[in-house]
Amino acid sequence: MQTIFSLYEHQTLRLGNEVNGVKFTQHHLEALENYYGNGTPYFALVNKGIKATEYVGVINVDDIVIEVLPKADKDNNFDRWRKVLIGMLKTVGAFRVSSPSSADLSIKRNYLLDLYFEMYIKEINYLVRTGLVKKYRTSENNQKALKGKLMMSKHLQKNIIHKERFYVSHTVYDQQHEVHQILYKALQLVYQLNNNPALNVRATLFSFPEMKDLKVSHDTFDKIALNRKLKPYEKALDIARLLLLNYHPDLTKGGNDVLALMFDMNALWERFVLISLQRKxxxxxxxxxxxxxxxxxxxxxxxxxxxxxxxxxxxxxxxxxxxxxxxxxxxxxxxxxxxxxxxxxxxxxxxxxxxxxxxxxxxxxxxxxxxxxxxxxxxxxxxxxxxxxxxxxxxxxxxxxxxxx
CATH class of the missing domain: 3.40.1350 (Trna Endonuclease; Chain: A, domain 1)
Structure with missing residues (x-):
């Protein structure tokens, strides 16, 4: 289980701070300093530590999770403020718990990261259970029979010796397409980061067909057109977008990867009040x-x-x-x-x-x-x-x- 460092808005976490024998160390701080270099406003850098801002949520750094909670009075009960935050996020739609696949979240610890991971696993299991959508795609490879279009230049280049083969371009109707590649990449990330034994990510990963790796960006998600067949994928793609675009792997040293799921508390409060009033x-x-x-x-x-x-x-x-x-x-x-x-x-x-x-x-x-x-x-x-x-x-x-x- 990962160690949780809980703090409130505008509080400071410094080197040497300890929870259950686990310390906030220099390599944690360096990972956050590298992440800060990407222009994130989620925290401020201070002498030998970081200071929370108006953003609340969770930051996963290697073997620890930094949990930043809202606070509006003198009560210092972390459990209470964690429930307040999750309740507000549910109200504004950050958790789409009304969907058939995620109507009953079972994780009892109620940590934000766990809830998002569980929602994602439930969405993927739901899609697998109801049948993954197939799409047409063009494939180029060597075949033992001539089908599709013969790619003459590549055929001569690759099959000088193997005369029995044909390098062709042909149409394939299968599950290997961009939407599934995104979901698979996010599923691998959840498997990598999850430390909650109550969530069986391995079983879900094995049930999902293996996909080619795909480099994702904001444009990758923006270009996806959700037609009638892909409409059930909307919630899973929303969570995959949140996870993949907020994950920053440490490519220089390894092991100091950072995933931040943070929310502007001022914007969350505004939206919470607005939706509460609109409903009632x-x-x-x-x-x-x-x-x-x-x-x-x-x-x-x-x-x-x-x-x-x-x-x-x-x-x-x-x-x-x-x-x-x-x-x-x-x-x-x-x-x-x-x-x-x-x-x-x-x-x-x-x-x-x-x-x-x-x-x-x-x-x-x-x-x-x-x-x-x-x-x-x-x-x-x-x-x-x-x-x-x-x-x-x-x-x-x-x-x-x-x-x-």
């Missing part, structure tokens, strides 16, 4: 990141207003703007720049009410404020709960109360 507040039209042109330069340049969430009542057309902030508000007064931003939103979107939404303690309300034009600005603190249903319910209840106040 059906009497409002609710949109995220609505852009409206704010300023046009004389010669060039444009500026837009883009609030996190714009709500409009379906009957009385009441407009409400919400802006989410994943941070612990220290006093009853928000940051002045945040208040100025909300005032601008109220004017530009003709909103009757605006509100800043923070995570925090259950049942805490930071108050309401009014500007001279009688536009109300709420400061809403949503209780963070490891129970996903209560967490979502808390978001909806607090916003509904504000809308009706």
């Amino acid at each position: 507040l059906t009497d409002y039209k609710i949109k995220g990141q609505t852009s409206k042109l704010f300023w046009v330069g004389k010669d060039r340049g444009r500026s837009y207003m883009r609030p996190d969430i714009l709500m409009e009542h379906k009957e009385n057309n009441q407009k409400i703007v919400l802006d989410t902030k994943w941070k612990h508000i220290q006093s009853n007064t928000p940051n002045p720049s945040d208040l100025r931003q909300m005032f601008a939103y109220s004017q530009f979107f003709d909103a009757e009410k605006v509100a800043l939404i923070y995570p925090g303690l259950l049942g805490v309300n930071k108050g309401h404020y009014k500007w001279e034009n009688d536009v109300e600005c709420g400061v809403l603190q949503i209780g963070v709960d490891e129970d996903l249903g209560k967490f979502v319910g808390g978001v909806v209840e607090r916003v509904r109360e504000f809308c009706l106040s």
